């Protein structure tokens with residue numbers, strides 16, 4: 001296989017581990033390259049995220065590192081995360097499991113697609129999100145007003161600190177903290193979770209990807225949209241966000257660890 005390795009850069013032990021994993025994978029007969037930032041830290045030449053291609057990207061880091069890699073790749077390549085982070089929900093293997101995982105496989109990796117959401121603001125595409133897009137006010141302790149349009153019908157109008165538009169993958173991240181449900185990643189849907197809504201009762205909504213979903217910002221206050229904690233966009237006053245299922249899902253290598261076991265083990269005692 002042609003494998004690209006990405007390491008988190010702020011931890012020398014993760015970089016050392018990545019270098020030794022590169023040697024192990026080469027000795028198993030794989031073609032190994034390093035992502036440019038990782039390579040620079042190891043004194044080698046590498047490939048920028050945008051140009052990553054091949055059969056597999058191995059990310060040594062936590063969820064932030066996996067999100068960054070998926071966000072930066074122009075063309076999605078299957079990702080396998082090795083958990084060198086605090087939670088590592090998206091990083092399935094522990095460092096001591098990686099060698100046995102690769103020793104048992106030459107090139108028959110099973111890959112699971114994970115839906116992403118494609119986001120446009122006032123008709124211009126701004127990016128795809130694997131976890132979520134969150135709209136937040138620029139001014140602390142000020143509320144925004146939102147209207148949610150589903151198939152041209154005004155479904156909900158409310159004031160809140162912000163609004164999360166999450167994927168099922170993101171349901172275990174920010175959306176969970178904001179009171180949203182855990183959504184099986186095999187379901188395709190848009191999960192809307194308001195942040196501190198100003199009303200007596202408000203419920204998260206799970207909306208089919210077959211519907212036309214638009215979020216209108218009905219406010220004069222400055223706001224930002226953040227994708228996966230990676231990119232931030234300034235929103236014009238009264239911007240309209242169009243939400244679609246991306247045609248370019250993220251691809252994750254299936255390691256055989258059941259999703260609901262991970263929920264139980266990794267998210268119970270945070």
Ligand SMILES: NC(=O)c1ccc[n+]([C@@H]2O[C@H](COP(=O)([O-])OP(=O)(O)OC[C@H]3O[C@@H](n4cnc5c(N)ncnc54)[C@H](O)[C@@H]3O)[C@@H](O)[C@H]2O)c1
Nearest residue numbers: 063064086087088089131132169170172173174177228229
């Ligand atoms: N209050 C919150 O829960 C909150 C606030 C801001 C951002 N976030 C999340 O952080 C993500 C960015 O990650 P980061 O590591 O760069 O930021 P970060 O360093 O602020 O960490 C956010 C935490 O969320 C966890 N996380 C991220 N994606 C997850 C997922 N799909 N399932 C379970 N846990 C997950 C990470 O392990 C980490 O512990 C955003 O996409 C957002 O979902 C959460």
Ligand SMILES: Nc1ncnc2c1ncn2[C@@H]1O[C@H](COP(=O)(O)OP(=O)(O)OP(=O)(O)O)[C@@H](O)[C@H]1O
Nearest residue numbers: 007008009037061062063064065068085086087088
């Ligand atoms: N190759 C890279 N180039 C630049 N920045 C990187 C790279 N890899 C990781 N980062 C950044 O370094 C930080 C590492 O955090 P990461 O989320 O991986 O670990 P963590 O916060 O300890 O774990 P978790 O998110 O699982 O709790 C993130 O902000 C990530 O975006």
